[in-house]
Amino acid sequence: xxxxxxxxxxxxxxxxxxxxxxxxxxxxxxxxxxxxxxxxxxxxxxxxxxxxxxxxxxxxxxxxxxxxxxxxxxxxxxxxxxxxxxxxxxxxxxxxxxxxxxxxxxxxxxxxxxxxxxxxxxxxxxxxxxxxxxxxxxxxxxxxxxxxxxxxxxxxxxxxxxxxxxxxxxxxxxxxxxxxxxxxxxxxxxxxxxxxxxxxxxxxxxxxxxxxxxxxxxxxxxxxxxxxxxxxxxxxxxxxxxxxxxxxxxxxxxxxxxxxxxxxxxxxxxxxxxxxxxxxxxxxxxxxxxxxxxxxxxxxxxxxxxxxxxxxxxxxxxxxxxxxxxxxxxxxxxxxxxxxxxxxxxxxxxxxxxxxxxxxxxxxxxxxxxxxxxxxxxxxxxxxxxxxxxxxxxxxxxxxxxxxxxxxxxxxxxxxxxxxxxx
Numbered sequence: 419x420x421x422x423x424x425x426x427x428x429x430x431x432x433x434x435x436x437x438x439x440x441x442x443x444x445x446x447x448x449x450x451x452x453x454x455x456x457x458x459x460x461x462x463x464x465x466x467x468x469x470x471x472x473x474x475x476x477x478x479x480x481x482x483x484x485x486x487x488x489x490x491x492x493x494x495x496x497x498x499x500x501x502x503x504x505x506x507x508x509x510x511x512x513x514x515x516x517x518x519x520x521x522x523x524x525x526x527x528x529x530x531x532x533x534x535x536x537x538x539x540x541x542x543x544x545x546x547x548x549x550x551x552x553x554x555x556x557x558x559x560x561x562x563x564x565x566x567x568x569x570x571x572x573x574x575x576x577x578x579x580x581x582x583x584x585x586x587x588x589x590x591x592x593x594x595x596x597x598x599x600x601x602x603x604x605x606x607x608x609x610x611x612x613x614x615x616x617x618x619x620x621x622x623x624x625x626x627x628x629x630x631x632x633x634x635x636x637x638x639x640x641x642x643x644x645x646x647x648x649x650x651x652x653x654x655x656x657x658x659x660x661x662x663x664x665x666x667x668x669x670x671x672x673x674x675x676x677x678x679x680x681x682x683x684x685x686x687x688x689x690x691x692x693x694x695x696x697x698x699x700x701x702x703x704x705x706x707x708x709x710x711x712x713x714x715x716x717x718x719x720x721x722x723x724x725x726x727x728x729x730x731x732x733x734x735x736x737x738x739x740x741x742x743x744x745x746x747x748x749x750x751x752x753x754x755x756x757x758x759x760x761x762x763x764x765x766x767x768x769x770x771x772x773x774x775x776x777x778x779x780x781x782x783x784x785x786x787x788x789x790x791x792x793x794x795x796x797x798x799x800x801x802x803x804x805x806x807x808x809x810x811x812x813x814x815x816x817x818x819x820x821x822x823x824x825x826x827x828x829x830x831x832x833x834x835x836x837x838x839x840x841x
Contacts, residue, residue, distance in 0.1 A: 438472060438682075439721040440465050440814075444841055447726055447765050447810050454835040456728040456810070457745030461490075461817055463498050463840040465722035470502055473672075473714060476689035478696035481710045484528055486670045487513045489715025489818040490723070494838035496520035499718075505548070507670070507713035511538035518545060528667065528711065530577070530628060532601055536560060543568050549665065549711075551575045551628045553603055558612050558622070565621040572621065575628040575667055576612055577603035578651065602630065613659055624661055626708070627652045630669035634716060638684045642691035644668060645710065649695070653704050663708045672717035676760050676815055683717070716818035723817020725750050725834075726765070727796075729809045730788070739783040739804045743811060746787015746794040749834050750813060751824040759797050765810040785811065789829055 440462045450460065473483065484505035487496070491513060497520045499506070505526035506517040517527060529542045530551040539561050542550055552558045552574050565572040579602060604612060609627075616622040629651070631644035645668045656663035675682050699705040727745035734740065753759050762785060782799035796813060805811065826833055 438465065438469055440724060440817075441841075442724070442763065442765070442812065445839065447812070450837060451726065451728065451810060454837055455832070456726060457743075457749055458726055458835040458837055459723055459749075459816065459821055460726060460837045460839060461492065461495060461719070461723045463494070463722070463838060466495065466498055466719055466817075467502065469718050469722070470499075470504065472685060473717065476685045476692070477712070478693050478710075480696055480699075480708070481692070481712055482526075484526065484711055484713045485718060486713045486715030487517060488822070490719045490820070490822055491516050492822075492836055492838070493520060494836075495719060496522070505711075507715070511535070511541050514538070514541060514545060514547070524548065528575070528713070530667075530713075536564060539564050540568070543570055543572055549573050549575055549625060549667075551577050551667065552612065552616075553577050555604065555608050555612050555615075558615060562615075562619055562621050570621075571623050573623045573625050574616060575626055575665060576609050576616070576624070578609055578627055578629040578648075579603035579605050580629055580631065603628070610655065610659070613655060613661075617659060617661055626663050626665035626667070627655065628667035628669065628711075630671070632671045634673035635671045636673040636675065636680060636683050638687040638691060641672065641683075641688060642695065644671075645692065645712075646695050649699065649705060649708065649710070652708070653702070656704055663704060665709050665711055667711040667713070670713040670715055670717075672712075672714045674716055674720045674815060674818075676758055678761065718818075720815050720818035723815070723820060725813040725816040725820060727787075727811055727813070729805045729807055729811065732804055732807055738799075739781050741783050741785050741805050741811075742788060743785060743796070744788055745834065746789050746796060747791075747824065748787070748789055748794075748826050748828045748831055749824050750796065750816060750820050752819050753796060754793050755823070759800075760816065761814040762797050762800055762802070763812045763814065764802055764805050765812055788831065 484507040485499045486507045488509055496516060500521040506522045508514050508517055508527060508529050509531035524546040525548040527547045528549040528551060529547050532553045534557060543564055550572060552561060613624060616624040629648045635641055648668050649666050652663050652666045673683055699708060727743040729741050730744050731742040747754050780801045781803050782801045783804055784798050785796040785800060787794035787796060
């Protein structure tokens with residue numbers, strides 16, 4: 419799929435295309451529930467493929483994609499990512515094993531994240547991972563020793579610590595991002611010192627820098643600005659120390675709307691802004707050959723997934739309507755973790771072909787899971803009317819940070835099936 423950046427009309431159509439989201443009408447949820455029981459996750463690979471194509475269409479040629487495995491490490495999804503030629507952004511030895519098993523090209527894998535154990539670094543070196551992002555001066559020295567012992571020269575990026583990033587939060591804890599805590603990356607003084615050490619080492623090959631901006635960003639201008647600032651810092655470092663800037667890793671953060679009143683990321687504006695920036699970089703000898711790495715996760719798989727759960731009980735307590743379902747935060751923790759509800763649809767008693775029950779009764783209903791904790795609430799006062807016992811509900815946009823970010827062993831309840839579909 420290819421689009422000229424100047425074709426604003428085509429980009430506008432792409433940015434608003436409904437087929438970038440999962441179509442509930444395309445699935446017989448009643449049959450899926452009979453086959454797999456409830457609760458279960460459904461991931462539509464067709465949506466994933468279209469979102470990959472859409473993103474590729476708006477990025478300039480010098481941009482390369484690496485799927486952020488942390489968003490959803492399901493083997494079926496990983497196999498599709500590998501088949502489409504995406505790289506992989508991993509953050510653990512376990513994720514390394516998964517992407518290699520799924521068929522990712524080791525040279526297209528980047529290993530990022532704090533707290534890498536020596537065994538994980540050694541496994542990455544042995545596998546021939548394309549880039550290892552170094553988070554601290556100490557990690558750099560450990561990696562150098564591991565590379566020397568293996569007799570291999572290792573390509574690296576140095577991660578810059580940012581204190582202005584905005585991520586998903588609760589009232590007290592930042593979920594994705596740093597909030598100035600210093601967990602991720604190095605300050606500029608340490609980064610420069612590490613760059614000098616790397617440039618003087620026969621076992622380390624400095625390719626460039628990494629900087630993660632923010633999580634779930636829906637503002638195209640913010641993404642464009644972050645990429646430009648990251649490139650500018652990399653250029654400054656390369657000029658100061660005299661090395662070729664081969665890679666700038668701008669991280670992920672491309673967002674999706676979780677509420678009806680949120681607008682999706684404007685892909686058309688993103689295309690124009692990044693194309694303008696790439697044109698300027700192409701006229702600069704220091705950046706003319708620089709590749710930009712982008713690591714989307716949520717954007718590619720979030721809207722491709724739903725979490726389906728069945729109503730097992732209904733009641734009214736002190737005048738409030740309560741529906742108890744058979745799945746909760748043991749499988750889908752994110753709404754409670756970040757304090758942001760996700761949209762929930764009634765699929766109707768029959769749930770044939772994704773039928774949505776008409777909400778003639780707008781009574782607000784609290785959707786509560788089966789766990790023995792008051793935290794186990796999927797939605798409060800949702801205006802959908804009281805569902806019937808046995809009815810199926812679908813939590814939308816559950817393809818990213820769903821099952822993989824949850825607490826499945828609490829109360830020893832059954833694990834949900836993960837169903838892969840393609841239309």
